[in-house]
Amino acid sequence: MESVLLDTLKPYLDRPRWVVAFSGGLDSTVLLHALTRLKEHPSLHALHIHHGLQAQADDWQRHCKQFAESLGVSFHTANVSVDDCASVEDAARRARYAAFGDALNAGDVLLQAHHLDDQAETLLLRLFRGTGLEGLKGIPTARELGDAILVRPLLGLSRAELEDYAREHQLSWIEDPSNHDTGFDRNYLRHNVLPQVEARWPAYRATLARLASLAESALPEDSISNLTFHTRTSTWSALDLESLRSLDEGSRNAALRQWLSQTGLTPSLAQLQALQKSMLWSSADAEPVFELGEFQVRRFKEVLYITSLTPFDPSLELAWDGGSVLDIPGVGKLSAVGGSQPERFTVHFRRGGERCQPAGRAHSQRLKKLLQESDVPPWRRDRLPLIYLDGELAAVADLWVCADYAERLAEWRFVWEPAG
Missing domain, CATH: 1.20.59.20 (Chorismate Mutase Domain, subunit A)
Incomplete structure (x- = not known):
């Protein structure tokens, strides 16, 4: 547990305070306890939000205060009022974040105890509500929160792993009865749907977390244009x-x-x-x-x-007059424009030893050398059509016309469209 926390929190060791959003439930209890076991950390502070939505709210506040003090962690309660509206969950969340904003100082790190199960539930709920790519990013590990920063260091751990830690250290925590009310979408998903999902796809949590990671790293459309x-x-x-x-x-x-x-x-x-x-x-x-x-x-x-290269016959030899498109199976299409009179071309592929003096150059070179110097990829070299006249190499695809045929082919322009 300590190593997981340090991996995430190492960049924030120089911050003035780590403030734990401490509800007293399993998740935040494990987080607060594990933080106190780190060899190095800034000043720790537990912040409890008193929503006043449950009859036991005062008892929960007292439990949280006693637990924090038993760990030697300073404790503060923020009392909030939750608006009476259609979504109590949304209203409570807005009230919490307003309280966080009031309690945090510039440079503070607010630590929340969301875990792998929370990530999976959030992604599925967003999918069912028709989310876009932004929603698929799920719960971020860290984000800015005013002049502070919000970090969730347990996001890679499952609830089962937190339970194991709590049992090992004999921790007690609050069980909110509203977490079993399946009238709330998240609770319905958690209690009625996900047990069946897990029975069929036991690795669904990690799979959904990977989806969130891929969405987080997705580049905007056309953002690879410079690559x-x-x-x-x-x-x-x-x-x-x-x-x-x-x-x-x-x-x-x-x-x-x-x-x-x-x-x-x-x-x-x-x-x-x-x-x-x-x-x-x-x-x-x-x-x-x-x-x-x-x-x-x-x-x-x-x-x-x-x-998308497919097999071809390198020994193929074709007659061509330049007046039509020559479709060479598995290799591509050769055409020509501008020639006023048909010619008796022969087209075939490299057999070794070919030479050409490209028009405008002083010397002839081996075709192999020309292709290397021109950075023609190796897999294209043997698939380039060589155009012959009178048994002599006259042109190499649409790359060069050989000097001996420059005048004869002055009106011709070859066009080569490679396949695959």
């Missing part, structure tokens, strides 16, 4: 790896989800983690390929690409 760019060798946008690495893990997941959504893919968290391990952290000279359904994610020179 992506379009290339002539891909149907889909490419993703800059250096920029991706600069993000925190949650933002990286969100950026990858947005980037992959252009294909209709919806990867799981496990797939995203495996993808990052393969693409972001493997050796610089590796050429990793990550399969996602019919698609692949590939890396080349600090850029991620999406491909």
Whole structure:
């Protein structure tokens, strides 16, 4: 318990006060007790909100005062009036937060004891009420509260874990009878619905907490525009790896989800983690390929690409006059514009040893060298159509016209649309 608290509260050790919202129930009792066991913490203060809604409210206030004092923690009660309205829960919440605002000083940390079960209940209630993405973020671990900050250090622990702690330390706490009134939506969910959910999906709490974390880290629409760019060798946008690495893990997941959504893919968290391990952290000279359904994610020179490559026949040889679209199965479409007279082209793929002197350059080079220098991704090189005239290489897709054929093909412009 202490290690969980410290993980969350370490950034707030230099604050003047930690003020615990202390109702006397199981959750806040465990929180207050566990805080006093920390080796290091600021001044602790227990704040009890007296709503006056139950006949036992005065007894609860006395219990809370005695418990806090037994731990050596200063104690204060704030009496509030709850408006008579349709939703007593909402009115009580508004009254509580008004009291918190009055009691807190600048720089204070208000600690609330919400836990994993509270998070799951909140998310489900919001779903049933038709929440948007903002609502799926659930209960935040921390947020600003005026000049103070509100922190919930138990949000990763279940109620069962808090009960185990309370039994181990022989703690007593208040049981509010209204918590069993199923006329309230949260209580109905807690007592009538979630036991059946747990019987079928025992890990639902962690699953819903993960959903909240994903929603919290989701990036706004089009927010990855500064990470992506379009290339002539891909149907889909490419993703800059250096920029991706600069993000925190949650933002990286969100950026990858947005980037992959252009294909209709919806990867799981496990797939995203495996993808990052393969693409972001493997050796610089590796050429990793990550399969996602019919698609692949590939890396080349600090850029991620999406491909959907299917088998093709590298020995294929096709006759073409340039007047129609040449559809090459599994590879793409080759077309031409501007030529006034048809030509007797032959189209095939690399076989090794090809050379071309691109028009305007002084020397010929091996095609392999040209493709490397032009940063054509490796998986595209063997799929580029090579255009021949009279048995000689005349053009390489839409990249270069070879100098010996520059005059003959001066009116021609080739257009290459790769598949996948």
